[in-house]
Structure formats: structure tokens, C-alpha cells
Amino acid sequence: MQQILYLIRKEFKQIFRTREMVAIIFGMPLIQLVILGFTITNEVKNVHLIIGDRDNSRISREIVRAFEHTDRFNIIKYETDIARITENIQDWKAQMAIIIPHNFGRDIERYKIPEIQLLIDGLDGNTAGVALGYAQNIIQQTAKAIQIPEPILAGLAGQTLVELEDRMWYNLNLDNAQYMIPGIVVVLLTIISMMLSAMSLVKEKEIGTLEQLMVSPLKRHQLLFGKIIPFLILTFIELTIVMTFARIIFSININGSLILLGFLSFLYLFTTLGLGVFISAITGTQQEAMFISWFFLVFMLLMSGFFIPIENMPALLQHITYLNPMRYILIIIRDIIQKGTVLSFLLKEVVPMTIYGVLIFILAVINFHKRAA
Amino acid sequence: MNKRIIAIARKEFLHIIHDIRSLVIIFVMPVIMLVLFGYALNLEIKNIDLAVFDYSKTPLSRKLINQFDANKYFTVSYQNGSPKSIDSLFLSKRARAAIIIDQNFAKKFEHSQQTPIQLVIDASDPNAASFIKIYCNGVINDFNETHNANLHLPFEVKQRIWYNPDMRSAYFFVPGLIALILIMISALLTSITITREKEMGTMEQILVSPVRPNEIIIGKVLPYILLAFLDGLMILLLGVLIFDVPFQGSYLLLIFLSLIFLVTALSFGLMISTLVSTQQVAMMLALSATLLPTVMLSGFIFPLNSMPVFLQYLSYLVPAKYYITIIRGVMLKGNTLWQLIMPALFLLILSAVMLRNALHRFNLNLEK
Numbered sequence: 170m171q172q173i174l175y176l177i178r179k180e181f182k183q184i185f186r187t188r189e190m191v192a193i194i195f196g197m198p199l200i201q202l203v204i205l206g207f208t209i210t211n212e213v214k215n216v217h218l219i220i221g222d223r224d225n226s227r228i229s230r231e232i233v234r235a236f237e238h239t240d241r242f243n244i245i246k247y248e249t250d251i252a253r254i255t256e257n258i259q260d261w262k263a264q265m266a267i268i269i270p271h272n273f274g275r276d277i278e279r280y281k282i283p284e285i286q287l288l289i290d291g292l293d294g295n296t297a298g299v300a301l302g303y304a305q306n307i308i309q310q311t312a313k314a315i316q317i318p319e320p321i322l323a324g325l326a327g328q329t330l331v332e333l334e335d336r337m338w339y340n341l342n343l344d345n346a347q348y349m350i351p352g353i354v355v356v357l358l359t360i361i362s363m364m365l366s367a368m369s370l371v372k373e374k375e376i377g378t379l380e381q382l383m384v385s386p387l388k389r390h391q392l393l394f395g396k397i398i399p400f401l402i403l404t405f406i407e408l409t410i411v412m413t414f415a416r417i418i419f420s421i422n423i424n425g426s427l428i429l430l431g432f433l434s435f436l437y438l439f440t441t442l443g444l445g446v447f448i449s450a451i452t453g454t455q456q457e458a459m460f461i462s463w464f465f466l467v468f469m470l471l472m473s474g475f476f477i478p479i480e481n482m483p484a485l486l487q488h489i490t491y492l493n494p495m496r497y498i499l500i501i502i503r504d505i506i507q508k509g510t511v512l513s514f515l516l517k518e519v520v521p522m523t524i525y526g527v528l529i530f531i532l533a534v535i536n537f538h539k540r541a542a
Numbered sequence: 543m544n545k546r547i548i549a550i551a552r553k554e555f556l557h558i559i560h561d562i563r564s565l566v567i568i569f570v571m572p573v574i575m576l577v578l579f580g581y582a583l584n585l586e587i588k589n590i591d592l593a594v595f596d597y598s599k600t601p602l603s604r605k606l607i608n609q610f611d612a613n614k615y616f617t618v619s620y621q622n623g624s625p626k627s628i629d630s631l632f633l634s635k636r637a638r639a640a641i642i643i644d645q646n647f648a649k650k651f652e653h654s655q656q657t658p659i660q661l662v663i664d665a666s667d668p669n670a671a672s673f674i675k676i677y678c679n680g681v682i683n684d685f686n687e688t689h690n691a692n693l694h695l696p697f698e699v700k701q702r703i704w705y706n707p708d709m710r711s712a713y714f715f716v717p718g719l720i721a722l723i724l725i726m727i728s729a730l731l732t733s734i735t736i737t738r739e740k741e742m743g744t745m746e747q748i749l750v751s752p753v754r755p756n757e758i759i760i761g762k763v764l765p766y767i768l769l770a771f772l773d774g775l776m777i778l779l780l781g782v783l784i785f786d787v788p789f790q791g792s793y794l795l796l797i798f799l800s801l802i803f804l805v806t807a808l809s810f811g812l813m814i815s816t817l818v819s820t821q822q823v824a825m826m827l828a829l830s831a832t833l834l835p836t837v838m839l840s841g842f843i844f845p846l847n848s849m850p851v852f853l854q855y856l857s858y859l860v861p862a863k864y865y866i867t868i869i870r871g872v873m874l875k876g877n878t879l880w881q882l883i884m885p886a887l888f889l890l891i892l893s894a895v896m897l898r899n900a901l902h903r904f905n906l907n908l909e910k
Contacts, residue, residue, distance in 0.1 A: 187819075187820060187822075187823060189818055189819070189820075189823045189827075190820075190822065190823055190826075193823060193826045193827060193830070197826065197830045200830070201830065201834060204834070204835075204838060204839070204853065204856075205834075205838060207849060207850050207853055208838045208839065208844050208849055208853060209838070209844060212848055213845060213848050214847065214848040215847040215848060216847060217847065243847070258704065259875055259877070259881065260871075260877065260881040261867060261871065261881075264847075273697070276697075277696045277697055280696075282696065282697055282698055283697045283698070284697065284698045284699070284700050285697060285698070285699045285700070286699075286700050286701075286702060287699060287700070287701045287702065288702050288704065289701065289702070289703050289704065290704055290705055291703035291704055291705055291706035291707060291709050292705050292706050292713060292714055292870055292874055292875075293714050293841075293845060294706055294708075294709030294710060294711055294713070294714060295709075295711070295714075296845045296848075297703060297706075297709055298709055301701055301703075302676065304699075305699060308699055312696070312697070329651055329652070329654070329655055329656075329657070329689065329690065330655060330656050330657070330686050330690070331606070331651065331656075331657050331658075331659060331682050331685060331686060332656050332657065332658050332659070332682075333658075333659060333660075333661045333675075333678055333679060333682050334658050334659070334660050334661065335660075335661040335662075335663060335675055335678075336660070336661070336662050336663070337663055337665035337671055338628075338632065338662060338663065338664055338665055338666075339632075339664060339665055339666045340665040340666055340668055340671070341665070343665055343668035343671055343672060344668065345668050345669070347666075347668070348666060348667050348668055348669075360829075364825075364826070365822075368821075368822050368825070369822075372821075372822065375742075376741075376742075452563075454561065454738075455738070455821045455822065455825075456561065456564065456734055456735075456738060456821065457561055457563060457564055459734070459821075459825045460563070460564040460567050460568075461563065461564075461567065463567075463829075464567045464571055467571060467574075467575065468574065471574075471575070471578050472578070476843070477578070478587060478667075478670065480587065480588060480589050481587065481588060482581075483581055486578070486581070503666065504633075504666075507666045508632070508633060508666055510633050511633075514630075514633045514634050
């Protein structure tokens with residue numbers, strides 16, 4: 170035990186000796202939290218819009234005004250010439266244009282059905298789809314609100330409508346940060362524990378100090394634990410700091426049990442630390458270790474449901490996600506923080522995650538022993 | 543070309559070849575990312591489990607429920623208990639939304655203008671929640687239209703979607719991915735390769751040799767330019783062949799502007815390597831300073847316009863932001879050099895500043 174403590178002390182000294190490293194371990198996650206927390210959003214705002222109102226009647230002005238009063242769109246220009254509009258979309262100045270034809274108001278009153286055109290740059294399909302939805306909605310709402318001449322409204326008199334009253338549970342205001350921040354916490358947890366542990370062991374190999382450790386009276390398992398425990402502690406400190414800042418900046422509250430959250434994160438760390446040790450056992454240089462852990466990381470990140478919802482993937486890819494430990498912890502942490510889910514509802518995730526953790530850890534230990542021998 | 547540069551480049555090249563696993567990853571990873579982004583990145587939610595509490599049990603309510611069931615987005619499950627069980631349905635993820643139809647639904651529908659029904663959505667994923675709401679409203683609108691003759695607007699709204707009429711995500715991601723790969727390889731790898739020489743002490747050996755500092759840098763960087771170019775070309779070909787991403791503009795223009803971007807990315811990598819002393823720090827810094835901003839602050843996935851203003855200003859410092867505009871513009875819109883002059887100029891300015899900084903610091907380190 171005493172020997173492990175020495176090794177842990179050595180490891181901490183080594184980490185804290187490089188000032189840059191300390192800055193990165195503690196500073197970077199916070200910067201990342203802030204940047205990611207604000208950027209990862211599927212909300213669409215400030216779409217650059219050109220308004221082409223060729224009619225300039227009461228009804229068309231009403232529609233234009235509705236577009237002026239929303240932060241979804243940012244009107245950059247009023248322009249009726251179609252060639253100019255095309256040019257502006259082509260050279261990235263505008264993303265969307267709305268064109269109201271001549272005699273729009275008069276045609277409505279004459280029961281002709283005039284046509285409003287929405288032109289959009291569809292390169293970013295997601296944004297385009299959402300922006301079109303907003304625009305359609307704004308136009309429809311305005312059309313209902315403006316006073317359209319009596320006879321046209323007459324048909325609406327005898328109507329009977331079903332209305333939806335919706336209630337959003339767990340996230341009343343549909344605040345995106347509430348959903349993304351727990352995910353970011355998982356990502357940071359994974360990066361710190363996996364990369365640092367992978368690099369630290371390989372570094373000793375590369376510099377040649379691993380052999381010195383090997384010939385010391387330390388047993389192999391002591392060496393292993395001495396290498397893992399510091400990163401376990403660091404990761405937990407990191408977790409606490411990040412969660413505190415998440416609470417201060419984004420007002421994320423943990424609705425579930427803090428102890429459960431800590432315990433399940435601890436279980437997950439077996440997987441990532443195990444992967445780190447495994448990577449460092451099979452590689453010879455830090456560059457190699459970095460590349461392989463980075464490969465694992467990207468794969469885990471993309472296949473976890475962090476920003477690509479798993480239900481939307483093709484069936485084959487969905488099956489592959491079951492191999493990904495991050496998939497489980499992501500659901501667990503999101504559910505505990507947002508919904509306050511209790512353990513009994515999370516068994517579907519906890520059981521496979523624990524099995525992976527144990528398996529990967531055993532594999533790592535065996536590999537480490539073999540390579541070290 | 544200078545013999546000494548070639549010698550350094552050859553040495554660096556041997557380093558790369560020697561580490562075959564990293565080399566495989568450099569070429570396999572972009573392919574995996576391409577496939578995942580091309581096929582899987584679809585934020586539209588499908589297969590929504592919808593729990594229905596039908597207390598009305600009339601032909602009319604069943605008709606409404608059938609319309610939900612017929613919709614491709616919903617899988618309906620009938621529930622008998624009280625609405626209190628919604629909580630456990632949500633917590634165990636057996637449903638993502640629930641509809642509660644009142645006992646006197648049918649009666650109200652006949653006699654009043656508006657008949658409410660309740661929709662409860664698990665909004666822990668806000669994006670999914672807003673999609674679910676939109677889909678439900680769609681179903682309800684259809685139902686209302688079949689029961690009311692004159693619900694149409696007095697005009698039509700026609701949409702025209704340019705450049706990507708089917709709104710395919712591959713069109714969007716293939717160019718972005720090329721930018722990501724280029725910066726990753728040129729900035730990340732160069733920053734690490736120089737710090738490695740420092741950490742191992744071999745930098746001093748090279749420095750006491752007759753090679754000049756500028757030649758060292760050029761020689762070290764050349765193989766990575768080649769590697770990045772090959773990788774970028776591979777993604778471009780795969781994107782065009784597998785995902786049918788069109789190429790509207792001029793190949794020459796793209797190559798010319800890509801070279802400018804490569805210089806920017808390499809200057810960035812050089813700057814990082816002069817700032818730090820160990821590979822571990824270089825890697826973490828490069829990862830946080832290149833990968834993250836390139837994915838998040840360049841418009842690669844998330845639109846810049848939707849972000850808070852201070853992040854939009856920050857994005858002016860991200861080289862990939864300009865290159866993504868350039869490559870999307872050339873490939874998908876057929877932009878000319880004149881239309882892309884602003885992003886190209888910004889790239890040049892960024893590289894000049896960073897390169898000057900890097901060389902300055904590099905020389906300082908030498909004098910020490």
C-alpha cells in the first residue's frame with residue numbers, strides 16, 4: 170500500500186510540474202463547456218433573409234412586418250429584382266428570400282389564389298428545413314390574424330376544431346443546454362481519463378523510465394494501480410468543477426441522486442481507464458497512443474447519441490452502438506440529471522456498461538502484464 | 543530543390559511510414575466519419591413511441607388515434623391506467639409522448655368550436671420534443687381538414703430549395719469533412735512532430751547539423767502537406783462517387799485556395815509547437831484549439847448565425863470557417879474567385895500573422 174502511495178505521489182508531482190498541463194487539465198474543460206454549451210444547438214436563429222415585396226399592399230406589408238419582428242430571421246435587404254436576389258444567395262450574403270407577387274392583395278380579394286415564393290439555399294439541409302418551417306408558420310399565423318374580407322371568412326364560421334394543448338415535461342422551456350451539457354460532461358470525462366492514462370504510461374516507455382520502474386521492487390499490479398488512481402482522482406475533481414460551473418453558468422440542476430451519479434460515473438471510468446491502459450500497452454510512442462485513443466474517442470462520440478440521435482441511424486449502425494460504452498453512460502447521466510431517474514429504471518444501461526467495464530479492465534490488465542514481462 | 547530539405551523530409555517520411563497504425567487511422571478514420579455523417583446524421587426524429595389514453599372510447603376518438611397510428615413517425619400503444627403512469631412510461635423510455643383524450647371528447651366536438659386534447663411530451667431532448675409537437679400538430683390539422691371544408695389559406699406558399707433540393711446531409715458534410723481532415727493532419731500532426739523532437743532531445747542534434755532552421759521547418763512540414771492532400775483527395779472522390787456530391791466549380795480554383803488553407807493550418811501547428819514543450823501538452827492543446835473550434839465554430843455542423851454574438855466574433859479566428867465557405871462555394875454553388883475573395887483574404891492574413899509569430903518564437907528558442 171505504502172508503495173502505491175509513493176507512486177501516486179510521483180504521478181501527481183509529474184502532472185503538476187508542467188504548468189501548461191495543469192492549465193490544460195483544468196482550464197480547457199471549462200472553455201470547452203462554455204463554447205460547446207452555447208454552440209451545440211439545433212435551434213435556428215438569424216437566418217439572413219431578403220424580402221421582395223412587389224405588391225406593397227396592406228396584406229403583404231402585414232406579412233413583411235411579421236418577419237421583421239422575429240429573431241429567427243435577420244432581414245439584410247429589401248430587394249425585388251430576382252437577379253439581384255439570386256446573386257446575393259449565390260455569394261453567401263443571404264440564405265433565404267421571400268417574394269410576394271404583384272397584385273397579391275387584390276388577387277386574394279378576387280378569390281384568385283396568389284402564390285408567395287420562398288427561395289432558400291439548401292446546402293445546410295437541416296437549417297434550411299427548420300427555417301422553411303418557421304417561415305411557413307409565420308405566414309400562416311399572419312394570414313389568420315389579418316382581416317381578410319368577409320365572404321372569404323364566411324366558410325370558417327361553422328368550423329369545429331380539435332386543439333392540442335401541449336405540456337413539456339422535464340424541460341419546460343425546451344432549453345437546449347439542459348440536454349447538451351450533461352452530454353458534454355460525459356465527453357470531457359472520457360477525454361481526460363482515457364487520453365491522460367494512455368499517454369502517461371507510454372511516456373515512461375518512450376523516455377525509457379518504464380524499465381526503471383520495472384526493476385524497482387514494485388509489483389506489476391501496484392504499478393498499474395499507481396498509474397490509474399491519480400487519473401481517477403483527477404477525473405473526479407474535474408467532474409466536480411465542471412458540474413459546478415454548469416450549475417453556475419447554465420443553471421443545470423441535478424434532479425436525481427448525486428451519489429448514484431458519482432457511483433455510476435465511477436463504474437464508467439473503469440472502461441475508459443481500462444481502454445487507456447490497453448492502448449498504452451499496445452503502443453510504443455505517445456504519438457501512436459494519441460492517435461489510437463483519438464480514434465476510439467471519435468468513434469465513441471459519434472456512435473453514442475451525443476449529437477446524432479441513435480434512433481435516426483440505419484439499423485446496422487444502431488446495432489453497433491450497443492458495443493459503445495459511452496452510449497450507456499450518456500443515457501444514464503442525462504436521465505439522472507434531467508429527469509431524476511432512479512437506478513431501477515436504468516438497469517438496461519447499467520448492466521451492460523458494468524460488464525464492459527470489467528471485461529475491458531481485465532483485458533487491459535492482462536495485456537499490461539504480458540507486455541511488461 | 544534544396545538537398546537538405548529533402549533529407550529532412552525523407553527522415554520525417556520514414557517516421558510516418560514506420561508508424562503504420564497511425565497511418566491506417568489517418569486514412570480509415572475519415573472514411574468512417576464520412577459514412578457516419580453521410581448516412582446517420584439526420585436530426586429528424588422517427589419511430590416515436592406514443593402512449594394513448596382514450597377515455598372517450600367513441601368511433602370519433604378511435605378515428606383520431608388511427609390517424610396517429612397511420613403516420614409514419616408514430617408507433618401507438620394503448621394505455622388503460624390513469625394518466626399518472628405517464629411519468630414511469632417516460633422514465634423507463636417506453637414512450638416519448640402521450641395523448642390524453644377526454645371522456646366527453648365526441649360530445650364537445652359536435653357542440654363547440656374548439657375541442658382540446660392533451661399532449662404530454664418528454665422534453666428532455668428539446669430538439670426531439672419540438673419535432674414531436676410539429677408532427678402531432680400535422681396529424682391534428684389533417685384531422686381538422688377532413689372534418690371542415692374551408693380551412694385553406696386564401697393563398698399558396700411555394701418553396702424552392704436551391705443547390706441541394708433533396709436537402710441531403712452528405713452535400714453538406716463532405717466539403718466540411720475535407721476541411722476538418724486537412725486541418726487535423728496539417729495542424730495536429732505538425733505540432734506533435736516538432737514537440738517530439740524537443741522532448742526526445744533530438745531537436746538539438748538536428749540544430750547542430752548544417753541544416754538551417756527554415757529548412758528544418760519546411761522539410762518537416764512537406765510530408766504532412768502531401769499526406770493531407772492525399773487524404774483530402776480521397777474524401778473528395780468518395781464523396782463524389784458514393785454520395786453523388788456534385789462538383790460545380792473549377793478544380794483549379796479549389797486546389798489553389800486549398801493550398802492557402804494548408805499554409806494557414808501548418809502555420810497554426812507550427813505556432814502551437816513553439817508554444818509548448820511536451821507532446822502531451824501539444825496534443826491536448828492542438829486537440830482543443832484545432833479540432834473543437836473546427837467542428838463547432840466553423841459552421842461545419844452548427845450554423846454560426848444562430849450562436850451568441852461573442853462566439854460569432856470568436857469564429858473569425860477559426861481558419862476552417864473561411865475554408866468551409868470556400869469549399870462549399872466552389873463545389874456546390876460554383877462560386878468564382880471573385881465571389882470568394884473575402885474568405886481567401888482572411889486566410890492569407892491569418893497565416894501571415896501566425897507564421898510570423900511562429901518563426902519569431904522558433905528563432906527565440908534557438909537563441910536560448
